[in-house]
Amino acid sequence: MTTATAPAVDSEKTRRRATRPGRAAGTGVSRPSFVWAAPAAVFFGLFAIVPLLLVVVLSFTSWNGLGSPEFAGLDNWSKLLDDPVMLKSLWLSLLLTVLGVVVQTPISILLGVWAAGHQRNRAVLSAIYFVPLLLSITAVSVLWRAVLDPNFGVPSQARWLFGDGNLFGVQAGAIGVLVFVSTWQFTPLHTLIYQGAARAIPQVLYQAAQIDGAGRFRQFFHITLPQLRNSIVTSMVLMVVGGLTTFDTVLILTQGGPGTDTTNSAYYMYQKAFKSFEFGTASAIALLLVLVASFVSLVMVRLTGYDKMRSTMEGV
Amino acid sequence: MKRPAQLLRTAVVGGVTLTLSLSLAACGNSGDSADGGSDKIHILVYGDAANKVEKQLVETFNKTSKVKAVLDTIPGADYQAKLQTIISGKQAPDVFFNWGGGSIKPYVDAGLLMPLDDFIAKDPGLESNFLPSVFNTAVVDGKPYGVPMRGTQPVLLFSNKKVLADAGVAAPRTWSELLTAVKTLKAKGVTPIALGGGDKWPTQMWFQYMYDRVAGPDLFQKAVGGDKSAWASPDSKKALGMLKELIDTGAFGSNYDSVKFTDGGSPALLATGKAAFELMGSWEYSTLQDAYPDFVKKDLGYGGFPTVEGGKGDPNNLAGNTNNYYSVLKNTEHPEAVAEFLKLMYSDEFVKAQLGIGNLPTTTNTPKFLNGSANPAYSTYQYELVKKAPAFQLSWDQAYPPAATTTIHQAVQQFFNGQMGADAFIAAMQTLPAA
Amino acid sequence: MRRRPNYLAGFGSLIWLFVVGLPLYVMLVATFQSRADYAANGPLGLPERFTLDNYVNDLSDGFGQYFLNTVIVTVCVVGIVLLLVPPLAYAIVRSDGKATGRIFRLFLLGLAIPSQAVIVPMFYLINEAGLYDNLIGVILPTAAFAMPVCTLILSGVMRDITSELYEAMTVDGASSWLIFRRLVMPLSKSGLSTVIVFSALQAWNGFLFPLVLTQSSQNKVITMGLYDFQTEHGVDMPGLLAAVVLSMLPILLVYLFARRALVQGLMGVGGK
Secondary structure (H helix, E strand, O other), rough: HHHHHHHHHHHHHHHHHHHHHHHHHHHOOOOOOOOOOHHHHHHHHHHHHHHHHHHHHHOEOOOOOOOOOOOOOOOOOOHHOOEEEEEEEHHHHHHHHHHHHHHHHHHHHHHHHHOOOOOOHHHHHHHHHHHHHHHHHHHHHEEEEHHHHOOOOOOHHOOOHHHOOOOOOOOHHHHHHHHHHHHHHHHHHHHHHHHHHHHHOHHHHHHHHHHHHOOHHHHHHHHHHHHHHHEEEEHHHHHHHHOOOOHHHHHHHHHHOOOOOOOOOHHHHHHHHOOOOOOHHHHHHHHHHHHHHHHHHHHHHHHHHHHHHHHHHHHO | OOHHHHHHHHHHHHHHHHHHHHHHHHHHHHHHHHHHHHHEEEEEEEEEOOOHOOOOOOOOHHHHHHHHEEEEEEEEHHHHHHHHOOOOOOOOOOEEOOOOOOHHHHHOOOOOOOOOOHHHHHHOOOHHHHHHHHHHEEOOOEOOOOOOOOOOOOEEEEEHHHHHHHHOOOOOOOOHHHHHHHHHHHHHHOEEEOOOOHHHOOHHHHHHHHHHHOHHHHHHHHHHHHOOOHHHHHOOOOOOOHHHHHHOOOOOOOOHHHHHHOOHHHHHHHHHOOOEEEEEEOOOOHHHHHHHHHHHHEEEEEEOOOOOOOOOOOOOOOEEEEOEEEEEEOOOHHHHHHHHHHHHHHOOHHHHHHHHHHOOOEEEHHHHHHHOOOHHHHHHHHHHHHHHHHOOEEHHHHHHHHHHHHHHHHHHHHHHOOOOOOHHHHHHHHHOOOO | OOOOOOOOHHHHHHHHHHHHHHHHHHHHHHHOOOOOHHHHHOOOOOOOOOOOHHHHHHHHHHHHHHHHHHHHHHHHHHHHHHHHHHHHHHHHHOOOOOOHHHHHHHHHHHOOOOOOOOOOHHHHHHHHOOOOOOOHHHHHHHHHHHHHHHHHHHHHOOOOOHHHHHHHHOOOOOOHHHHHHHHHHHOHHHHHHHHHHHHHHHHHHHHHHHHHOOOOHHHOOOHHHOOOEEOOOEEEEHHHHHHHHHHHHHHHHHHHHHEEEEEEHHHHHHHH
């Protein structure tokens, strides 16, 4: 299996050649009908798509959770368009996403490639690196709050770096904390992806490069990185979608503050729904968010050919 | 190759069986509760350490009552949100915990709550056994909707006596004394006032007292009743101006928005002598008692908010959480049982149990048991304070309907950090829905 | 060919160890201190007196029940995912039909639906179905929202099974079911373990669904139990953190045992 995954470009070509005669000869290959996909589709439809459709309906109503929703036409939508906080929140969502990708990607690649080595110490350290992924958000919140306390935590020991330590009181600091903590928590996931992919790179490539006298840096940039191309795309799709919908970390670390300076769209939606009880407005924001996130993921999926997953195998 | 496949099949089959049997079990369960629902009353409370007492009372009640009470708790931070989503549905409780004032106003407006007039007519003790200033907080549109069910929590000015003594500062009784003390302390390199700005509601406490001392309790009552001009009045501007002056002298240091009360950050500043004062609810005492028992014994000082010279508010006025309340749903099938349950809220057992966990009940029989409380001196001080207070201002974020909380919290934070001037603050408060 | 040790990478890995380790160190140290000692020492201080009280208190404080509930939720979520996702992934990779392609795109879109976006209608639906405050009501949506990523992972792995293998089986006259059972499932082992770990993680640390969809203490899961340590006016840090340590132990064990398979499974996600 390891070899089958190997050099992406090459194997795709060889597969194309190999599969074509197979396809011609194999008219009788048994293929699963869509019935195989039906149970999952029905289940997912019931518990994800139906609620989403209800969100669409609710976005045209006015409802505070008491009594029944009342039809409100486009009120919620026109209010949102005039709402400066809404615009700011979209901008913050994008900012958090871009910063997340820019910070997490290099760290995950380096750690993943490093962890792909089979040394014993790397295995042990990888296990420790994995732990943040296991912590629940409540724990992550109180932990980092304690560690970053301006008077008793790390900032009090490193005034040269943190100044008065007012990380949560200024926008740049609060955004920095959010990006940092997400990186801390989710880097393990992306590291695992890169670790798997790096292990699949055939050693012959490195051996050849070494014979040519290529140093470690050249090997990394000329062999490792190109070979990881597809993993980078996958990991980025996950980061972008995750970044746009960042919610837990905002809820627990900054509550959107100071003021509205870290109120991204996902948190703004939650605030409208469960703090202000404007379920109609909240649904409109939710829908907007889903639309933006699906659009972005669709574009990325198109660009990368994920939706043609079957055909890469078949060579169509 | 065969073994993993078999293992997997076992796992899948096992999973299905488990799911099915659980579904059946669940159906069985829900069936039970549907049948049993008819002779039970559900009591919904805010989930925290004080639940001990609520559990005890439910047990006491169930010993004698044919209709059994069931206690449900919702973990802290999301209590209000959860309540709003279930209160009009079939999951609605019979009796629920609230903060009185604006926190129940939307439900009264939606016709969901039962006025307690009939209960009180049958048992006048349900009103007369409680301190009036506290009972009145749950009066909405002239009708009583709640019975006090925990302790009162006025906001007090706590201090570190050692820090004050070292700086040669006496506990301030007036605003100008406070300003002088702040300057002296700052010169000594101490943060004058600890503030958990990250939680936002501690910041709000400063506004509550400033407005009360400068303008008296009426300004806020008008504002919360829907008179938006109250916020733009000269008194309002004066209160904001004085507060701004305090902030600008550096009384709170510069990193208060990164400090929280809830994770122990601001009490630690006070207890370790890095700060001299903290304005906080009466629960500060038990928080500090848990974490810094020595400090509480030797150096903890407490007192009321300073008088503002020339202000309209009585220096004995208080602000804070008057109490928590039990309100009753109109749809309850067992009003008689509910009434019986509410009567427990002024029983001797209730008072003793609340005092035992450090809460200060607001029943008229409370003084009898104050000596049995965890800290008799502190409890007595508070009880006298509440009893003689001409007005007890409910915390702003609870006096307004829950939908206003976010706006209030953002505004107080932004006024402190300079993002909002007085005019912007007034404008923000004018957008709040009336209670 | 033996490569010389990479000191730069070693140095970098130690820096990261510090970043990851510092909060974990704070956490572990806090759990072995009393509340008063923790407050006196601060998060970075060294503990003076060692105590196991926090763990003992947590375990005697209903955490057993929360544990059991969380295990039930996790097992059921993993069970549902294992039951539904492999056939789906198989169909996505091997089916000719247009319907399957559409279904796959639906699942890709599902990646972009944040669970908090649908939480209001979800509450409504679960309530109408009579599943409010019932573990089933938590299990079903949690499983549904774990499915898109699991589908992505598993179809990635199944894609790597070569056509020759399918053809060889077809020559023997095997049906789709037989191919699925004899060829696809065994060769997707690594992907399946990834899916198990991923969905178990989702269920174990699930927060929003239990928060909104359950209420009584007999239906509380661990994440809600952790939430109880935060009250209106404060948080019991050592108690909370001890509970956190307890709650992550089981899943850390699963990770340690499944580590190799997990890394292999994720090769499928990345490498195409």
